Amino acid sequence: MSSRIPNALTIAGIDPSGGAGIYADLKAFSALGAYGCGVVAALTAQNTQAVTGVHTPPTDFLRLQIDTLFADVRIDSVKLGMLGTADIVATVADRLAHHAAKFVVCDPVMVAKSGDHLLAKSAVAMLKEALLPQSFMITPNLPEAGVLLDQRAPESVKEMYRAAERLRELLPLSSERWVLLKGGHLPGGELMDLLFDGDRMVEMPGQRIETKNTHGTGCTLSSAIAALLPQAADQFRPVEAAVRHAREWLLRAIAASDELEVGKGHGPVHHFHALWRR
Template sequence: MIKNTLTIAGVDPSGGAGTLADVKTMSALGTFACAVIAALTAQNTQNVTGIQPIPPDFIRLQIDTLFHDVRIDGVKIGMLGQTPVIHAVADSLEKYQPPFVVLDPVMVAKSGDLLLEEKAVASLIEALIPQAHMITPNLPEAGVILKSSTPESIKEMYHFAEKLHKRMASSDERWVLLKGGHLPSQDTVDLLFNGDKMIEIQHSKIQTKNTHGTGCSLSSAICALQAQLQNIPLATQQAVDFIYQSIQHADELSVGHGHGPIHHFHALWSQ
């Protein structure tokens, strides 16, 4: 049976990030992707020129209408932007209790533009993180969540992963994936932690400017693979491998003049 997955996030018209990237990822990895639009952006590979929030009541209506008809096997949450939107999504998660929720705490675009209002961070921490089965912050996002400076070493990342896990519901079924791509090294180490075991996931960095949407796509890949595998460590490792290959093939695309997208369909399209 084909699994159904859902992304709740903003729209990036260039297709590199947000719901469009999520749907591409979920589809490439074998699930049927649904999408609830939480925000609109005017965005390309170079910058974000505008953000248009979606009314919270309409977000609730989108979610209610979908869940009343479609079995959802996994949910990915991305850019929400504002406090009322965060609470609308949090209320819906509490209502429908989907089997797996991965939260990518999107705060800043690849271009450096702010995608989450500063006053909304507290709502994200209080209303959404406790409901997530997995959170996938990068190092700057982890620093914001913990109100601390950004980790600068693997040792500091270990401490951050432990502190982040304490923000989640108390359960060994809750996971933190702390992404280490911002550390200055040739290899990247991501930490996967469930309050008991810490797993290091290593991969080398690829020299390309075309990495737009990697965070969105990774969380979506984990959502799609976990729906099928029911094994967080295995789903996460396979998701990291998928993103690595998507970055390796990113330069086969020619999209925009800034940070171009990764190649979600590298395994399906022939040159």
């Protein structure tokens, strides 16, 4: 385990309820030993029940946020969340390439837990063309995998295997890149995620936790991985170790979520379950 505290950056949207987006990412970074930085790619009017509005900053200002931060702060990992439009995706991809960003974890946020769409259809092609080549890892759920592959979402573990293989083909083949395909939308009580680097397919099973408090789970998992990747460098199979640690931490955060009372819809997970004592 590296002794240097990593600086992790999230480029994503703002969820005022704190369950998803940048606020959730910063909580995950902090809970898992990373110093969090954030660049705002979108503002939302949102609570645990709905997204009622989205406002995106001018791309010139988005570029200025990224360049100003990288000019001063060593960034050890990057989590990408809600980017919203094709222009924003292209701007982020351009600046990450310019700054040679490390450990870019791309969570292709497309639909909120409430069902509201957060990524314009025109941005999907730009995501695949410009942003995925910059990504060290992508973390789609099954519906997002279907959109990225232009097919229906996988409905079984067997179909997940083929989808993970095809998703890996969207990433550069000549370097270490990873797909974490999340199987939370599979029917039944069991969970299965697949971690694939083009060679090894690692099955990561889990037990489904019965709770309505699942707002921001995708954001939180990807940011947890981004926090842990720079810290896992000295471990055996460091990427797998980071992902396993992040998943275990998230499952405990979901299990403890009923301790919180936030909103009337899909509530947030308890990011600080291991740190707060009642």
